[in-house]
Amino acid sequence: MSDARSDIFARIREALKVKAPRPHLKAETSSPKTSVAAKPWLPDGGESVEASLQILSEQLAKLKAVLIRVPDHVSAARALADLVAQKSWKKVAYHGHPIIQPLVASLPCEAWEADKSFDKQRLEGCDAGLTTCESIVAQLGSILVSSQSSGGRALSVLPHAHVVIAEVSQVVPDLGTSLALAKARHGDTMPSMLSYITGPSRTGDIERILVLGAHGPKELFLILVG
């Protein structure tokens, strides 16, 4: 008996002996690379840093994510402490990253470095997860986190709120640029998870009415430094 793998490949090769016509396209592709060819057709991500930041802030507002702009890391620490106080968070889990560690030193609540001694039950009981990110896509308002930049897979999705600390230099205009950046950075050793987060968790499953916080965080904050 032949195995399933070779059977399926034999079926595919047999099926593809007859060629299908190329689709009749209106578009003339300027490049074999999808993102380059499609760039002028997709939503705008801004041609300058200012334009991208403008689009990003509009997108985040529509997604009901909160953008907090601060000039430096000292004010970032203050903004974070204010947020913790305002939301009355008791327990915050964070990713042990050099950018984050100084921010949590003076938080008015319990702060736990989740990736040092991972415990899913304890993480579920946290009010917020605090992570860095890889890049931020202005075009779509998406934040790319990874299992490396965000203290694993669960920290950015299991606690009831998610706070991202990033620098303005991490904002890229569009999804194509962000994917290329991830590929250039990680090459053949991709993190086991890369996730584009676009607003707080949501569902429309009941009568197509929008509800935030289906299974992931109900609230998403981006503290953008610079």
Next chain:
Amino acid sequence: MADAKDIFLKDATVNAADGDQRAFISKALGGYYTNRDLQKARYRDWERARDAASMAKWSAVNDLANVLEKFVTNFERNGGVVHWARDAAEARTIILKIAEDAKAKAIVKSKCMTSEEIHLNDALEKAGYGVVESDLGEFIQQLRGEAPYHFVFPCMHVKREAISELFTKHLGTAPTDSPEELTMIARRHLRQLYIDADIGITGANFLVAETGQISITENEGNARLTAALPRIHIALSGIEKVVNHLDDLSVLLPMLATAGAGQPMTCYNTLYAGPRKPGECDGPEQFHIILLDNARTRLLADPEQRDALHCIRCGACLNVCPIFKNIGGLAYGTTYQGPIGSVITPHLRGLKQWNHLSGASSLCGACTDACPVRIDLHHHLLHNRRNAAKESPTLFDRVFHNGFNFVIKRPWLFAVGGRLFRATLPLLQKLPLPYMSSWMKTRDLPKAPAKSFRDEWKTQENV
């Protein structure tokens, strides 16, 4: 046993007469149309973006053997385990074996239509595993013991009162008419289940050949949790989900979100490369993928309809289809409803048994216009009708077509027939003719003209 066609005709007739339900579905889709149009307007050229999306899928599907081979090599390099399944039974056997080897008890699933296709939940439950659907819509449908109504919006036909009653009955919660509160009930109920589950089962929206990653699109965060907390992650995917480059997702992900749900981007678009890696603090110890054929190669072998394998399951064709909106998703009796389901189901399950779905279309072409990857849906419905008539003509096909052929080749007979038809037209209204009576019930025939078209033509020519 009633066949699929009889059941379909019966259910479709009942549902189409249910004005309340139709109004409810229309209302639910209203918000989708508004949001979809708002998001589409942000594209600088939606039509050309469709071309790019279609091309990305075309180039992968038409080179499937090579692209799939590349995906598998890279998936394994990332530390994942690949399994192949020729059909549904093989896929179920593989998953049961993984569960048995792992001595698993509890399984949590995120939305995966391919698992509906292979009736996975039944098989797992029969083998004694606790299986829970974590997507809110699928969770509700699982409690209702009903198949998904729409492959993107599984419980869009269920009113909040019914969901409240369902939760009271199964979860013992207090009744509420707030969608927010109902969502929170499911959230609280499922949280511990993710933590306790041994295995997480997901689908896959795209398989990226270049990097060996799988891409999963979702809004709720349930797939993220399903792939983060259990110690084993199993992904089940059709072989046609593969794309060449990571870069292709720069078009496919936003377009899937806009076409499918009127969003700029779905809330979580996640790429998985293997199980937990050294230096990572969480994630599963094992990552398996089951690559399923289940008659997809049969569709691949039809170059005319091969583009149906480009489908990214956004559901846009269902949302605009007048048939879907009137008869509802359950009447189809298929895993994939609406126009795309009517096109592919005859290939997956047999043309003779499922060709009636090709007739359930007004051929208005709204589906083809809505498709972000440009599948020629309404023409494929016609192709299926033609193929069915060729493959196994019904008595009506044979009598009618042979008769038509006979008459059309003989102009004198055509003229006599025409005269006879014009003279007897008023009678037709009253006769209980098969194929005609149901049409006539709600419609009046027009008055027959005095002259035939050919006679009229002759007169005009002489002017």
